[in-house]
Amino acid sequence: MTNNAARDISRVGSWLFGNYWAETASSPFYTYYWSHAPPGQTAGAYHMSEINYCFDNLYDTDSPWEADDYAIADVMSTYWANFVKNLDPNGGNVTYWPASVASSNTTMHLDVTQEVMEIATADKIEFIKKYFAVLNTVTSPVVKQSLTSNRRYNSHNDVIQCSTIQYFFPWTIAVFSFASICIVHLCSGLIALPVPKLQGGAPWRVTPDQERPKYHTLQLF
Numbered sequence: 001m002t003n004n005a006a007r008d009i010s011r012v013g014s015w016l017f018g019n020y021w022a023e024t025a026s027s028p029f030y031t032y033y034w035s036h037a038p039p040g041q042t043a044g045a046y047h048m049s050e051i052n053y054c055f056d057n058l059y060d061t062d063s064p065w066e067a068d069d070y071a072i073a074d075v076m077s078t079y080w081a082n083f084v085k086n087l088d089p090n091g092g093n094v095t096y097w098p099a100s101v102a103s104s105n106t107t108m109h110l111d112v113t114q115e116v117m118e119i120a121t122a123d124k125i126e127f128i129k130k131y132f133a134v135l136n137t138v139t140s141p142v143v144k145q146s147l148t149s150n151r152r153y154n155s156h157n158d159v160i161q162c163s164t165i166q167y168f169f170p171w172t173i174a175v176f177s178f179a180s181i182c183i184v185h186l187c188s189g190l191i192a193l194p195v196p197k198l199q200g201g202a203p204w205r206v207t208p209d210q211e212r213p214k215y216h217t218l219q220l221f
Contacts, residue, residue, distance in 0.1 A: 008120045011107075012128045015119045019102040027087055028099035032108040033117060036072060040064045050110070054080045068112045075114060 011033065022029040034050045040063045043049075052058055056077035058065045079089040079097065089097045095114040100107065105125055109117035119125065 011119045031100045032110050036111045
């Protein structure tokens with residue numbers, strides 16, 4: 001699986017989850033895609049790496065922050081303060097952040113620049129939706145049990161790991177690269193769509209499951 005495919009599957013899966021949530025939400029629903037990698041580390045835009053920016057507390061840490069980081073923190077903290085005050089991130093001199101709606105396949109992209117971005121192209125979204133549907137249709141009860149009972153979270157990227165077993169074809173291992181519908185930072189309708197920046201190479205790796213060695217785990221690094 002390519003880096004772009006992994007990102008698209010993750011974004012679309014989280015976007016679909018957000019749409020389902022928004023259908024019954026009593027107030028506007030805002031989502032964002034965070035892709036800025038803080039300086040001084042190699043994990044990319046890892047899970048919760050935006051928190052220092054949201055609370056504008058870069059000055060109280062010893063990371064090698066740059067001018068772009070302080071600029072991002074100023075904008076991010078404005079969005080968060082607006083949301084806390086008005087349940088709407090908009091207000092002041094910041095780029096308009098539209099609420100998420102099912103009729104629009106977009107989210108807010110937060111990085112050095114802030115702009116509304118497309119989750120994926122319409123044809124990719126339809127393909128990924130069909131992919132999810134096929135997984136749900138062909139997955140045996142045993143595999144479904146494995147997927148639901150052996151989940152745990154990667155401490156860096158918050159991506160669901162799923163144990164898999166060999167089935168259907170004796171020469172293959174069915175590895176499910178389903179989206180990371182593990183929404184981060186759920187706060188009264190404000191959620192993140194987590195897709196870390198990958199540091200080159202293939203994004204997916206099959207690794208032994210330490211608790212159940214005969215199975216394998218699919219993990220996004």
